[in-house]
Amino acid sequence: MPALHPEPALMLLPSSTWLPQPPLERVDLDWLTHAGIEVAILRLDRIDPLISGNKWFKLIEHLKTAGRVGAEGIISLGGAHSNHLHALAAAGQRFGFATVGLLRGHPQETPTVRDLQAFGMQLHWLGYGGYRARHEAGFWQPWQTQYPTLHPVPEGGGGLPGARGCMQLRAQVGAQLAGLGWSDYDGWWLACGTGTTLAGLVLAEAGDHPVYGALAVPDDHGVAQQVEMIVGQAGVSNPVYELFEASRGGFAKVDPLLLEFIEKTGQASGIPLEPLYTGKALLALKQQVEAGRFAQGTRLIFIHTGGLQGWRGLSSKN
Numbered sequence: 001m002p003a004l005h006p007e008p009a010l011m012l013l014p015s016s017t018w019l020p021q022p023p024l025e026r027v028d029l030d031w032l033t034h035a036g037i038e039v040a041i042l043r044l045d046r047i048d049p050l051i052s053g054n055k056w057f058k059l060i061e062h063l064k065t066a067g068r069v070g071a072e073g074i075i076s077l078g079g080a081h082s083n084h085l086h087a088l089a090a091a092g093q094r095f096g097f098a099t100v101g102l103l104r105g106h107p108q109e110t111p112t113v114r115d116l117q118a119f120g121m122q123l124h125w126l127g128y129g130g131y132r133a134r135h136e137a138g139f140w141q142p143w144q145t146q147y148p149t150l151h152p153v154p155e156g157g158g159g160l161p162g163a164r165g166c167m168q169l170r171a172q173v174g175a176q177l178a179g180l181g182w183s184d185y186d187g188w189w190l191a192c193g194t195g196t197t198l199a200g201l202v203l204a205e206a207g208d209h210p211v212y213g214a215l216a217v218p219d220d221h222g223v224a225q226q227v228e229m230i231v232g233q234a235g236v237s238n239p240v241y242e243l244f245e246a247s248r249g250g251f252a253k254v255d256p257l258l259l260e261f262i263e264k265t266g267q268a269s270g271i272p273l274e275p276l277y278t279g280k281a282l283l284a285l286k287q288q289v290e291a292g293r294f295a296q297g298t299r300l301i302f303i304h305t306g307g308l309q310g311w312r313g314l315s316s317k318n
């Protein structure tokens with residue numbers, strides 16, 4: 001009698017062999033010391049030499065789904081400096097699955113694009129109008145015809161699956177608290193673009209600790225709505241979070257005060273920041289600390305969400 005050999009689900013993600021472990025480090029900066037506030041930084045920029053930042057965590061559940069449905073790889077979209085496509089392409093190369101990137105705009109060379117190509121990602125440039133159509137019904141259809149074995153992932157790896165992948169950050173911090181001599185913490189502080197990463201923490205905390213989001217995008221970008229949607233889909237009954245304006249005039253808007261703050265912080269603490277997300281987030285925290293938003297003795301976890309690779313190509317323009 002022939003034995004049954006069910007085809008094992010092709011796993012894109014070798015979870016048992018590679019679990020990213022972001023280090024948690026104490027931050028020593030004089031404006032924190034003055035206020036009597038302690039901050040530890042969760043270094044998502046240091047999980048791997050190539051796969052960096054919150055975008056990796058946002059991909060985890062998408063990769064698991066792709067494995068479950070038997071996909072051979074991932075197709076997704078982003079811009080010419082995209083941290084999301086960079087993490088995806090690096091993961092594809094590391095773990096041996098195919099990646100296709102649909103890019104905004106017209107073909108251009110950036111450090112990110114060169115990396116994507118070196119990682120073996122196949123690129124298609126959609127122009128600006130073509131990229132704007134990404135939310136329209138039927139957008140994915142021709143791409144799924146062309147790449148029937150690839151699993152589509154939305155821009156930035158967002159939505160509830162993206163948030164679920166970020167939930168594990170809570171446990172990763174919990175496991176490292178004792179090493180800092182901390183028995184607990186009072187909240188999280190992190191940059192928000194879509195709010196997906198923040199939503200993941202809100203789900204993981206379920207009200208135990210508040211999550212503070214520094215908005216790297218203007219108020220009208222719908223971050224609160226995105227968080228509400230994810231929290232609603234997940235059915236969390238006690239979401240505790242607060243959003244702070246941090247965009248300084250718009251997404252990717254950079255000003256001298258911000259650049260000086262980033263440089264000084266790097267010199268004082270050795271922590272590399274970029275101005276689009278992590279620099280704006282830490283500067284917004286400084287402003288809130290100086291405004292007395294947090295009581296003396298407060299302990300916060302600041303998430304370094306990565307993004308250093310994208311800034312390579314932008315810094316020359318500033």
Ligand SMILES: *Cc1c(COP(=O)(O)O)cnc(C)c1O
Nearest residue numbers: 193194195196197277305306307
């Ligand atoms: C994408 C990104 C963010 C924003 O993450 P969301 O989950 O969209 O809020 C923050 N920091 C960096 C460096 C990013 O690349």
